[in-house]
Amino acid sequence: MRLLAGWLCLSLASVWLARRMWTLRSPLTRSLYVNMTSGPGGPAAAAGGRKENHQWYVCNREKLCESLQAVFVQSYLDQGTQIFLNNSIEKSGWLFIQLYHSFVSSVFSLFMSRTSINGLLGRGSMFVFSPDQFQRLLKINPDWKTHRLLDLGAGDGEVTKIMSPHFEEIYATELSETMIWQLQKKKYRYIGGKWDKPSEILEIKGQNWEEQVNSLPEVFRKAGFVIEAFTRLPYLCEGDMYNDYYVLDDAVFVLKPV
């Protein structure tokens, strides 16, 4: 543990140094480097194109079942999301930081998960919603506050942070040791967790997003919840040397116990 702490200090110091030395953004150098080291169909294939980013929010409501149509909330690429994207694009452009991350990742991947490496390096933060989007979804105003928040599998706690102003006490669970370290830095209460094989598999059917979300009302009903609201959002992750950011398709539900 002490060794790890020592290594962390060293790594933080070198990141800090590297940042001081290379504050210059270098997308061109990065692009050249990436072209040199990866052929077509490399990691870039997983990237989210900058042009399509308004498509992330599109939902064909006619394809939704009636119960979902009634509670759908349309989200947009708002300023909070744009700030995350801009920061992510800028960070990806720090070539020498990215080279350093890439080097550390390749060494540590021999005995650590990708999530833990990201926790160690303080990178790969995720973004689900901006404060505005969260408030619209819950139909609350900026001053609304309640008692407790529990974030299951909170990662580095960046998503928790968006929700936290509305709660007095914040609890998080996480498996990765390095992510727990990131959560503790943010002063969130960590309540443990262990990895269990899932006891059931969700029956999600359909070829597109709308068809797939139609499978969920029945799942929630059986578990004793009603859907108050839901929206379509991109699940964004900070990028690396190869991509400005990564994006997954996300459906976010607000549920109420019956």
Ligand SMILES: *[C@@H]1O[C@H](CO)[C@@H](O)[C@H](O)[C@H]1NC(C)=O
């Ligand atoms: C890198 O490769 C892409 C695709 O082959 C090309 O469009 C781009 O101009 C190249 N960039 C540089 C800086 O050579």
Ligand SMILES: *[C@@H]1O[C@H](CO)[C@@H](O)[C@H](O)[C@H]1NC(C)=O
């Ligand atoms: C994001 O970056 C773009 C392009 O550099 C700029 O036009 C825009 O104002 C930035 N947006 C925010 C919210 O910082």
